[in-house]
Structure formats: C-alpha cells, structure tokens
Amino acid sequence: MARLTTSILVALLVTACGSSPMEPIASSALIGDFGAEHVVLHSTSSGAEIDYICMAITVSKALTTDADGHFTATGLRHRTGGAPPIEGEGSTPVRIDGRAYRAQGGTIQLVVSDIPEEPGAPISWSDAVTLVRDRPATLFLCP
Numbered sequence: 001m002a003r004l005t006t007s008i009l010v011a012l013l014v015t016a017c018g019s020s021p022m023e024p025i026a027s028s029a030l031i032g033d034f035g036a037e038h039v040v041l042h043s044t045s046s047g048a049e050i051d052y053i054c055m056a057i058t059v060s061k062a063l064t065t066d067a068d069g070h071f072t073a074t075g076l077r078h079r080t081g082g083a084p085p086i087e088g089e090g091s092t093p094v095r096i097d098g099r100a101y102r103a104q105g106g107t108i109q110l111v112v113s114d115i116p117e118e119p120g121a122p123i124s125w126s127d128a129v130t131l132v133r134d135r136p137a138t139l140f141l142c143p
Contacts, residue, residue, distance in 0.1 A: 024069025025100035029062040034108055035137035036129050041108065048073070050096075050112070052127075054142040056080050057094055057112060069100045074115065082142030106133030 030048075034041040040051045043063050050057040059075035076091035093115040101107045113126035 020102075023102045024067075025065055025102055025106065026067050026069055027065060028100075029064045030071070030100055030106075030108065031062075032106065032133055034106065034131035034133050035135035036131045038137060038139060039129050039131065040137045040139065041110070041131050048075075050075075050110075051080075051139060053140050054080060054082055057096070059096065063096075063098070065100050071098050071100070072096065077112075077114070080142065104132045107131070 029045055030043045031045060032043060034043070038053050042049045042051075045062050047061055048057075048059040048063050050059075055077055057075045057077045059073050061073060063071050063073055065071045073096045075094050075096060077094045078091040079085065079089070094112050095115050096110065096112050098108050098110040101109075108131045109128075110131060111126065111128045113123045116123060
C-alpha cells in the first residue's frame, strides 16, 4: 500500500510541476531576446544578432532546434565600436552550436567559434555562454 501511495504521489508531482527544466525546446525556431553577462542574443524568424562587448555576430537564418533542442548555424563576426576599423579588416565566419531548454522560461547554452580558413586548422577563437530569455545584459562600449 505504501509503495502504491508513493507512486501516486510521484505521478501527481510530475503532473503538477509540468515539464522538466532540462526539457529541450524541440523542433522550434528560437524567437526572442536572451541575455547573459556581457552578451545579448536577439533572435527572430529570419535570423539572429549576438552582441558582445566590442563585436557582434550576424546570422542570416532562424535558429531552429531539432527534436533534442540542438541547433547549428553559421554567421559573420565583426568588430563594433572602439578604434576605427583596420584597413582590410572584414567579417570573420563563425560556427554557432547550441542547445535550448525550457528552464527559466528559456535557456540557451551556446558555443561560438571561428571557422578556420583551412580545413583541419586550429580554431583561433571560441566562447561558451548560457543565455536566459528576457534576462537583461550589461554591454560596455569599446575603448
């Protein structure tokens, strides 16, 4: 009898609490604003902009998750603010890998890295960040 009561209580708690915080946001375009310390992601149905201190990344297609909440995209990283651009300096291609969860109304674990010019060459820059839907971020202007 105690085992049956425990099973019923667990079932009621799972039902009452809804989805698990680590449940992925599956098969969906990520739309909205997500923030972390010094990083902001603005994502729409047609693309995304990731703003860091002194740089921004532009993605020209929607960030769309698979059944497990994973997504991959490519974009262009460019310097913003601060000193004038360096002659011949342009945008750098980047790869964006992420996973979206339902936790805190929407949480994205994101890894952004340069795409090497030569296949097999080492990655020269990479950053990992966790962003939360509607969390404000503080971005400073570049010196």
